[in-house]
Structure formats: structure tokens, C-alpha cells
Amino acid sequence: MTTPNDSTSATGPELAKAYDFKAVEPKWYRRWLEEKKFSATMEQGRPNFSIVIPPPNVTGVLHVGHALNNTLQDILVRYRRMQGANTLWVPGTDHAGIATQNVVERQLAQEGTSRHDIGRRKFVERVWQWREESGGQIINQLKRLGCSCDWDRERFTMDEGLSRAVKTVFTRLYREGLIYQGDYIINWCPRCHTALADLEVEHEPTDGKLYHIRYPFASGEGYLVVATTRPETMLGDTAVAVHPADERFSGLSEKAVILPLVGRKIPIVGDTHVEREFGTGALKVTPAHDLNDFEIARRHDLPAVKIMDDNGVMNQSAGDYAGLDRFACRKKIVADLEALGLMDKIEPLQHGVGHCYRCHTVVEPTLSKQWFVSVKPLADKAIAAVKEERIRIHPKSWENTFFDWMYNIRDWCISRQIWWGHQIPAWTCVTCGELVVADIDPDVCPKCRGANLHRETDVLDTWFSSALWPFSTLGWPDQTPELGHFYPTSVLITSFDILFFWVARMMMMGIHFMGEVPFRDVYLHALVRDAQGQKMSKSKGNVMDPLELMDQYGTDALRFTMAAFAAQGRDIKLSEERIEGYRHFINKIWNAARFALMHIGDCTPGAALPAPRSLPLHHRWILSRLNRTTAEVHAALGGFNFNEAANALYQFVWREFCDWYLEWSKADLYGDDPAAKATGRQVLLTVLENTLKLLHPLIPFVTEEIWEVLPGARTSIMTEPFPEVEDARQDDEAETAVTLLMGIIGGIRNIRSEMGLHPSAELEVVVICHDPQRAERIAAYASAICAMSRARRVTVRETGERPKGAASNIFTDIEIFVPLEGLIDIDKEMAKLDKDKEKVVAQLDKVRGKLGNEKFLANAPADIVAKEQEKLDAMSAQLAKIEENIKRLRELA
């Protein structure tokens, strides 16, 4: 909207008074998709930049952790894209074996049926059906976040291609002897009916009891007391262990005890694993239901007795207790032992109890035949890659944790007794018993040619397929152009809590199968926690829903907040107030653009600006500040310091561009000087354009919306070149000069406020500056000072009489007076001067203390000493001036 006879305003589109993100965000995302703006290009001669998304569970909904994770990725991808790289951000989801199976099983239960009723084939079909209908909603939520993924390349870990990669990897590792099958103790979830890897067990401190149980000696006389937290497992005991050097038990190793309730005679063995200080120093050994006991049994060649079934219910080996749930059995056993007088005592004990990470059931260690990856050889290569900095972990502090885990890594149990997942490509020949592992389904047994092959029913750990993600998504095992272009990927951005689950395993698999690391840099960001620092979880009810936050504050505000909070090495306790604050920031940008557009409507974009030094001061200044900000943004994003980029931009846009430059420019833009007006418009447009570009990776929507209406033919800001640092724009002289003027303006404003003068009162100002050069500069910009401090007139003097009855202020060595003859409130002014004096005196004392210290003079670097000396001089002069003003004020009173 322009009024026809308004000569100060150029033609141009008018923006709405407030930014309406609800209308803008969906519009732009749709258009970006339509125009295929996110598609990877595979041109030669440009740098490549690729990221694979940490695939969210197909069952997942977007939580704040995803919002953080994907915002950071999108910032880097958009930044590199604007820098001209061939960028590829591969999106996708993870089939989340146990989690997804649980979802569909719950559905079936509601229908009054179960997976066992309908059978494996039908069940898997149901899962696929569920995935089609309601799975992967998180993908749309990522789009809502503005993620610039190449959606045409979206992958799913159960895709045909990825399945082929899984089979290939499994087969090769098997043939290399790095995958084996064996009977070992594993973590069993009786609810999910599957084995779990060690990592998938969550240990939680739990209040339990330590039961002291008497095991009578086989000789018939006396007993040995063992201590256990799980008395029900005694039914499977096959020995009692004591420390071989424990004198209390010397000579006992020849003896045996009779297992109470069971009557089995079991030996006493000596094993150094036993902790003498704990309990009674005698440990019952249950090889089939305890990880450590299993190891002890192997050392002493002890038998193992399984006493529970897959449901955690006691089995036939439990004798009279068969059919009882493990916890009911515990009660009964305790009662029975007490009745027999064999329970010595029961004491409370807090100890760690393993829970299933998916369903939170107490895990039961169980002896079972499973498939394992022998990880040590793979881990060694990953360790080397990090040591040699072929992979850099950021923040570096995580490296220690990484090494620690990798050095102590244990074989990885990869088989799961569920139906949803990659079925293990292994067959047993029913005829001859041959085990066949093959990436292509065999028709006949290669050994006996028998056609009756029985396929392994287990599926693989979901993380097994995730470990292949950086290359399987690019087409491996086929040698695709994508692999050549984008592997190794540039950077992996993920949360530290899956460093072991996922990151380490990708390193191992990538190095082993590609012969090259899967990514150059790993950036581990913090976990988003609630105000108490607790992990957010549905069960705790402390979740913040990013979708609601986007509804309320806009996507850009949420994204900017995420970036601003992403300081390295620290947890994020998200604060809604901060999001609101950044919504205001988005609106501020909008209004700055709105103001600009009222003036730059007929500017020519890209027109060359006059030589920097020939421009008026404020233009030189803002261009210099812009350049400095550009440098800060590059440095910050290059080092994964997202918060520094956000803060630098926030400060620049609001505190410098809006607060000072736009205000200063109003004189040009509303004034009568056509040349000044033209220059002002051109610089304004230049600064606005570059600022929007710098901001775009963080806040894509509002920047794109503004970009579109800037003068000239505009395509998307997404593909505009990102601003580069130009040394010629760095103008320290202009920055120093503007700091001087700002100080004077601030001094005048302070007087106005402190003296209670009305904001619209037009003040007379006298500035005394002894330095002729600066005095001249101040005088030259007197009108700007007037405009921004609402002064009627600024008189600059190099020397001379201080005005009588004036309020005063000091900026460095420059004195500012506002004569208020007759009007001055002497008490107020006196109070202000006293306060100023107090401050200066306090600082002066500090400096004097330093300079009076010979050791300081002797040891401190010369430049520091010189600086302190300068400070002393400056503050002494200030103090003298303040005291002079106080004296004069007294005379007045």
C-alpha cells in the first residue's frame, strides 16, 4: 500500500503487520517439494555433502529430541547447499522390531486374537499393513519441521534393497567366522519373548532383599550360609562358590552341600570371582540363570539346570514349584525355607535390576542358543579410525567414553525371537543336519542335495540393519553412483545415548564392508530434558510436544530455540519462555523487512555498492558488522557450535541492525537528499539480503517468505549463495567511530531517564571532547546524535566552561552536559554523580592495587600492564571530571 503522493516511500509490496507463520510455513514447504529443491544432484566438480538421518522408529511420533536432532541436521544441509555443495540428506525410518511388534500385538489383543493364533505369515502381513496405514507419521512431522531431506530417496530398514544388504552382510560375516551360533547365557525378556543384547537391558536401582540361606553340608553336620537376591534360582544351583583364599572356608572345597528343597548334592568350588566382603562370602551358582554364574560354571565344568520357561514360569526342573511364576515362586521358596528353619536372615538391599528397554519387564538371564557377532576384530578397526582421526567425534570429550566401551566390548547377541524383522538367512537341512547360511535362499542342501530345508525362525536385532544404514541406503551391495558420490557421508548428527547402539556399530560395519569410514565427523548433541533435568518420557508425563510448540510459536521459533540451546557438552533443559522469546525475534525480523520494503521497492538487487570507504559512516559500520557476523556464523557452523551462530545472528539483527542501523537510516530514507536516499536504499537492501541468507539455514520459512517479495526477480533463497567474508568490508575505523557516537547517545538518553525528563522533551546538549579529531567527528554527526537522542541541538567543544546547572555524564573521556538552567533537580543529579563516582572509585582501586604491586609489574605481560595503566589514566580523568561536576553542583545548591 502506498499513497500516491507520498514521495518518501517507494513502491513495493506491503507486508502484514505481524508475521503469520501458520499461513507461510505449509505454503513454502509445499513449494519446495514441488520444485524438487531438496533433491540431490550428482554433478561433477562440486564438493559433496551428505548426511544420513538417524532413522526414527516407524512407530515413533516426533518428540523434542527429534526436533533438536533434525533441526541441527537441516541447518548444516541448508548451509552447505547454499555454499554450493551437492547435498544429499537421506531420510527414512527404522522398522523397530520389538517396538513395532508390540504395537501390532496390542492391536491383535484388542481384537481378541494373537500372533500365535494367526501365524507368522499373516502376522507379518498385518505389520506391513499397519505400516502402510499408520506407520511413519513421523515423516510428515519432519516435513513440518522444514527438513530438506531428499524424500525421493526415503528408505526403510525393511526395504527390499536394505534387506539384501542385511543378508549379504550376515553371510559374509558368517563365512569370515565373525558370526557364530552358540549356547550362551543371554538376557531374556519373558514379556517380549526374545533375547536382548546387553545394551538393551536397563539397569535400575531397585529396593530388594538379600536372603541368607543355609545350605547343609552333605556330611550331615553344620551348614554353609549363602546370600542371594533371587532365592528362586536356587532350584537351578549346581554349586556353591567361595573365594579360594578365604580362610573362613579353607578346607571346604573337598566338601559338598545338599541343596535345600531339592536335595541335590552340589560341590563347593573356589573361584576368585567371589567377593569376600559381600554377603557371607559364599555364592550360590546358577549357571543357567546368571551371567557370572555361567562363567564360573565354565571354569569349573559345572552342569547347568534351566528352571524357567520362556514366560518366566518355573518348568519341570523346578520340581514341586513347576508352573509357578518366578516371583510367586520366590515367595513360596522363602516361606518354605523359613518353615524349615533354613532362612538365616533377610536384609534389605538396594541393587541394580535389569529391565527390558522396550517393555520394562524384569529381564531373566537365561541359557539359550543364539547368534552372535564376534565384535572385537571389528571394534579394533573402529578404535583405530577414531585414534587416527579419520573419524572425529564432537565434542571430543565423548572419545573417552567411546574408547572405554570399545575396549571392553563383548560379543553382540543379534538373534531375536520375534517375527517382525530380517529373518536370519540360515537353514538347517532336515536330512543331513547341515547348517546353510546364504544371501540367496537355497533350494537344496549343498551337502546332501536334500530339499527339506528348515529356515531359522529368529530375526536379527534391529540395530544390525541400522548399522548398515550409511551404505545400505545408498544402494549397497550394488555399486551405485550414489555410493561413489556420497560415501563416506560428511557428518553424522545424533544424540549421545545411541553412541554404542548405533554409531559404534556403523563404524564397525562401514569400515569392514566399505573399507572406509561411514562418516568423517560425528556430532553428538545433548538430550533434551525437562526442567528437573529428567529424561522426558510419556510415563513421567513430562514431555513437551514439538508439534504443539510449532502450532503455538511457529517452526522457525522452535528451530531457532533448538539451535540457541545446542551448546556442546551440556544437557538441554527446554524452556517454553525462550521459545516465545524467539518467536518475538522472528517477528522482529519480519517487521524490519516490512520497514525496509517500504523504501527499497524500486531498488536494483545486486547493484554494486560504492567503494566501502566512500560511504557514510553508518553504512560502513553496518557492512562491517555484517561481515563480522558472517565470519562468526561460518566459524560457528563449521565447528558445530550452533548456539554461537544463533546468538551472533540474534545480536546482529536485533541489537545492531534494528536498534541502530535502521534508526540511523531513517534520516536518509525519509529525508530530502536523493543521493543519500538512493545509497541508503541500496545498502539497506544489501544488508537485508545477506542477513536473510545468513539466517536461512536456521529459520527457513520466514526468510523465504521475505525473500520472495524483495525487489527484482527472485527464485528461492534456498539456492542463493551463502554470504562469504570479505576483508574489504571489515572496517575497524567505522566501528570505533560508531562506538563513540553510540556512547554519546547513550549518555544523553541516560541523563534523560535519570533526570526524569520526558521522552519527547527536546534537549540542548553540550559535548566536551579534548581530542580535536574525535570532536570533529562528533560534530559531523551531530544531526544523527540529535535524531537518536531527541536532542534539539548538540554543541561540541574542545575546551571551555562547563555549562552551569547542567546534568552531566561521561563516556570514556568525553563529557556530556544537558543544561537545565533552573529546571535541574539538584538532588537527583547529585545522587547520580555519587553513584557514578562510587563505580569509578571501586574500579580505580582495583587498578591501583594491581599497578602498585611490584610482582604484577614484574610478571604480567607488558601489554596487560600497559592496558592497566591506560585504565588508570582514563578512570582518574573520569573521576576528576565527576568530582568537578559535584563541586559545581554544590555551588549551585
Next chain:
RNA sequence: AGGCGCGUAGCUCAGUGGGAGAGCGCUACACUGACACUGUAGAGGUCGGCGGUUCGACCCCGCCCGUGCCUACCA
């Protein structure tokens, strides 16, 4: 048990071996034509505690207290 991290303004958080910062909140004033999702000015902190290193410590070191997380085979 070990490891890692944190404790800075009322709240949420940056930061650095040489004069303590931001946002929000608070106080006062102001609807001047980009913006009240605003502007101007201001108040507010012995940088968890105690020692040590240093000319100098919020920053480095030790201990303590509080707090959070990760790994662990004391049942």
C-alpha cells in the same frame, strides 16, 4: 563401584587466566509512521563451599556439598 557432566542475575542458559553476559521476568517512562510479538533507561550476581597454584582465579588443581547421566559380574 567406576566414568562423565553440571552448580554463573528471580527463571532458562552462554562465557573467559587479566575490568561478570544474553533471553525471559522485574522497575520507571513512552502508543514519533517497521514492530506493544515495541522502544528507552534501570535494578539485580561474595560466578555452590573450603583450600591450593598464580603477580592475578568465575576460569587451572584438590577436597567437600548438591544435582544429573552413563558404564559395571559384589550375588
